[in-house]
Amino acid sequence: MKLAGIKSVENAHDDSIWAATWLPSTASRPPLLLTGSLDETVRMWRSDDLVLERTNTGHCLGVASVAAHPLGSIAASSSLDSFVRVFDVDSNATIATLEAPPSEVWQMRFDPKGAVLAVAGGGSASVKLWDTNTWELVATLSIPRPEGSKPTDKSGSKKFVLSVAWSPDGKRLACGSMDGTISVFDVQRGKFLHHLEGHYMPVRSLVYSPYDPRLLFTASDDTNVHMYDAEGKALVGNMSGHASWVLCVDVSPDGAAIATGSSDKTVRLWDLAMRASVQTMSNHTDQVWGVAFRPDGRGGRLASVSDDKSVSLYDYS
Amino acid sequence: MESQTHNEEQGVEHLFRRLQDFPDDASLHFDIGLFLWEKGGEANGSTEKAAEHFIESAKLNPKNGEPFKYLGHYYGRISIDTQRALKCYQRAVALNPDDSDSGEALCNLLYQGGKDSLEAAVCREASEKSPRAFWAFRRLGFLQVHQKKWSEAVQNLQHAIRGYPTCAELWEALGLAYQRLGRYTAAIKSYGRAIELDDKMVFALVESGNISLTLGSFRKGVEQFRQALEISSQCVPAQYGLALGLLCLAKDCMNLGAFKWGASLLEEASEVARASAYSVRNVSCIWKLYADVQLAYARCYPWIEEVQELEANKEAFSASIISWRRTCLSAARLARFSYQRALHLCPWQANIYADIAVTSDLITSLDKDYERDLDACRQLPEKMCVGALLLEGDNYEFWVTLGCLSDQNALNQHALIRGLQLNVSLAVAWGYLGKLYSKMSKKKLARQMFDRARSIDPSLALPWASMSADCCVRESAPDEAFESCSQAVQMMPLAEFQIGLTKLAMLSGHLSSTQVFGAIQQAVQRSPHYPESHNLHGLVCESRKDYRSAAISYRIALHAISIALLDNQNSQIKDVSINLARSLCKAGNAVDAIQECENLRKEGMLDFEVFQVYAISLWQLGKNDLALSIVRSLAASVSSMEKTAMEISVSFIFRLLYYISGLDAVITNIMKMPKELIQSSKVNFVMSAIDALDGHNRLGFLVSRNLYFLNDHDEIDRVHFLIALGKLVKNGHDGFLAVQSGIAYLKRILHMFPNCSLIRNLVGYLSLSGKESNSCHLATRCCKLDHLDLSDKEGLKSASDIHGAAVVACYANGNSNPKSTFQTCTNQCSRGPAAIRYLQRYFHQKPWNHDARYLLILTYFQRAREERFPHQLCVILNRLICVALSNEFCGKKEMCYEYRQFQLLLCASEISLQCGNHITSISHAQKASVLVLPDNYLFFAHLLLCRVYAIKGDLLNCKKEYIRCLELRTDCHIGWMSLKLMECHYQLQIDSNVIDSNFEECLKKGANSWNMWIAVYNLVRGLISFHQKDLISAEELMREACSMAGFESCLFLCHGAICMELARQYGGSMLLSWAVDSLNRFHELLPISLPLASLLVAQAEGSLGAKDKWDRSIRLEWYSWPSVMRPAELYFQMHLVVRQLKDGPNVTGRLESSHSAWRWVIRAIHMNPSCMRYWKVLQKLMQ
Incomplete structure (x- = not known):
């Protein structure tokens, strides 16, 4: 497997780009790349030439996260002041705005069926689930307090929830916190199951393997990428190689490789069979905040976005 | 219906009539025959008649195959004359090779007669005659598959599929042929097509499952077998395949170390295999598979318990270990039984003997009771191995097995060498031979063996482990040893390797690395009975600052020691107990820590570490006297310690003494210490810190002398840091820190160490707290900010914080939008918008960082102020402030947090005020005014209240707040000036001099830049005079201000403007030339051109009659406006x-x-x- 650069757009945004995700194709258009940036805009790019399709404005602070509905028609973006805007991709009509106290919205992900939007709740130490039909809050999955701490004790804010991921069957939900713990929830019963331990610094990104609802990949500031058996509560693999924080991770649609982006300004491709880094792309000149594999389509594509304001697209084969 | 039969009858009658006319027409005979044949079911006679007509037709037209076909049917089915039938069919096929009915019937007849070769010949002939004789290709293909002629079959089947593209059987057969030819991907595709066409194709599913297993995609294979079982739940091959696939998956998991996952897969596999074995019973390989699954289970089943519950309960722990062991053992026993059944069914299979040998060995190692009848059991594995060898003497694997299982070294060596003779590139055998030699302490030989093993197969774990052990013995390269061992662990997650890895990590300082964490967790799962694994787990947890889990692990390790009854129990107990005491102390559980220490003391096992833990725990509980006595006894033993222990102990003693007895006591103690004890860097650091707090500089001599002993840059930096802080304390007076002297010292140090970010940050921090004008710009220039700050040190201010604070401190935000304001700050012209972005990035980096959010809010507030509070910004700010207030400060009562809350409340109040929401504004400000803060700050809350009331028109309350401000007083110049302006605006004045005198007092305190402040104060007074229409005194005040602070551009602008106004009212070229002077000075001072300023100049110049100067100024004015706003x-x-x-x-x-x-x-x-x-x-x- 390898990555080959296809196209890179310098100054794709006016400032640092913080988030990227792929909108699946619909009947009327091919898949689009969605990026969110500190310049308070969300932009859509047509693959493979990375032609700018549209720029959405409306946020008042930097856009920290974007999420794409599995059907490709709806997307959501959130800014640092925790203002979530859900919009129709083709018309840019606002479908809903979800408000939460600032710092209580971080990463967002739609569930595989598209019925629920999970929002990592930042300082609230929980994951909020929004129904995508009514856009009402349907559940709050809270991380239980560690034993021995009083409810009045505000050290609960230590569990700042940064990232969230759905298992491919939609039954489980995992979220990563600032103190390095990962919490796994049973979504149907709305119940906390257990913590996964091993990271000791913030977990900024995590993703389930598309084939195996047990296998979870996590990226952390402690420079490691971990592979967990999320059901058996066991750390089953450790991939190290980045020189600084690992900010983002995504798994390839064939489930054979993962890509990571890091503060050391590189994108790495990891072969899961070898559990080793097989390629390092160092075309970015600042930290890489987002990597995303294109979910469908014939040729494998990986996009990466960075603080250096550029978007890069690679061929994955 | 009736009409149809009627029609038919009419047709037949017509046919018969025509036959009478043309008795020699073959086709007429055939049609009649056909009609009769089809009616054949009703009356028996008609088929015979039909046959007659067919014969007639055939006679008349022997070139037509159709009549022969029906004749064949007639002979074959009705008159049962096989020979004739064959002949007729043969004729039919010969005439028309595409005739699939005849062909099939012919072949069926031949097949029934057992004439396969004839059948094949017929098919071949037909297929050669016509490419459209698909039936023949199909038949031939099937036949060839049957005869295992795979490659011919593929061709024929492919051809046949062109004729019958939706025939699932053909695809299935094609798949089989491909599979047998080893073309697996093609086979999978063919099977897939077959399954697509007919989802009940069990065979295709099973076979594609088998191929998936062969290709190593177990998950897919398992899925396919599951599908097959859904169709036919009793299908044994599918059951077998499913169990095998699950076993393979489980082995993958085990190789990753995911034991629990593996065990759950194995449980399922075992269920399937068991059901299958018990339903069929006489298939050896199923029993063997079942046994394989059980054996894997015995090796994989993890010990997973809620350790918290076992911590205090030794019996429960012991019980859980026993039950874990029993589960493993019973699985191993079950495996052996099943192997025996398999062997019983196929006693000629040598490998089952070997399997039994391996299983017996595992049972022996798991079961303690076996030690009773030792000999018999020890020999069993060996014996079974020999059994395997007797059957297949040339199988090298059996030799290796024997080499591992026997407990006689000579036999081992012989067996392994025998194995190598049979296959020289057998890495495993080389590895085991190496292990054997190192056991016999033939070092050199062992290394050679391992090297060879590694060169043959680098993915073998054992040689790496040995290499690591080698490095470890040499003690020279702990890192190298660690690397090798981590290789071994990655290849094979064996508890022994993992424990070794953790030990090596301890030596080489990798204890907190993730790999070690994962390894030791897995080690605990697979060797819970071994105390060291718990102990090491505790150490790893401790290194990751998880002291509670560490303490639990140590407790469990103690349980394990007492259960295991080891030889050197006491020393182990001591080590673990020390660890336990330490982690309890770190976890804040002082009571239990003291308990542990006392236990150790009773046993007489005190060392310096225990002393420290003991003393700290006592101090934490407030038992200072006891703690001091412990410290004393520690001090007594210091001289007999080795160097590092001594350093640690001495610095510890100093620190604790400082906390318990205070500054003076510790200084006297230090003075008393022998010199050689306090010369190390560690001690020196503590001493420097103590010195920094001491206003009398008693230790200065020692500290500065010790500076020469340091050679590590970091250490030197830190000591200088402390010295600088010391300067603040020592040169300060009346509770004020001498910030400037600290900065002066640091600047000198910075000259020596220009690269030290620690010092740079401190300079920045101090210059910000110095409150000098322009200090914010100095601060930003001092701190390096090449990359966002990635450290997570708490306590010290990071460069990002300082930058943020500096941005807030500068009054000009450098807004790029010219509609709202013009940039007037001379120092930091372009940083404003970038700064907001920067702070957002900083906040995005660490969203839990309250400092970042606080700074972001303040900067945003600045921006809002400059843009005249646009609604949008106010909304965001309100939201941000609201959250910051709600969760940031709860539970924290330190002054700096109170201050922040105060600041945020004032911001909120201001925003509400600007949005016209007076009531909220007042409530925020009132909340701020009741915080526990010095009057100095509270002043501003009341000032704001005063403003709000004034704007609201509530003069009574306004006056009240004004008086309150006067009572509270502040040190801040701006405060008094604002109050002065308010006073004048709303006629609140009580006593004309109160504010003036207060301001002067305020000036005296901050001695540094009073010129500037007086000038500004004059400006304020001048403005007030101006408002009161007293232009002459305003001009005087302004002039004075200009002379006081000749560097402040805006004073000159004001002066110039007032002069112009005076000149307008009273005339006089004197005033005009003053104005020109001031305004020109203004232009000199301000690097950018401010609108209106040039216009003023132009007017003045114009009035003075200097035309070209007027002209130039107007043009300047033109360019100083943004084009849209002229x-x-x-x-x-x-x-x-x-x-x-x-x-x-x-x-x-x-x-x-x-x-x-x-x-x-x-x-x-x-x-x-x-x-x-x-x-x-x-x-x-x-x-």
């Missing part, structure tokens, strides 16, 4: 410039010449059509 008057003025140009034909500027004068006027009118003056001029121009 006022109408400016256009008008430009018209004057142009007109003047016409008068005097000197230089033609580009700008003026671009438009004629009347166009300028037109543009001015366009901007402001209501001004009659412009119209008049236009009129004049038109004339």
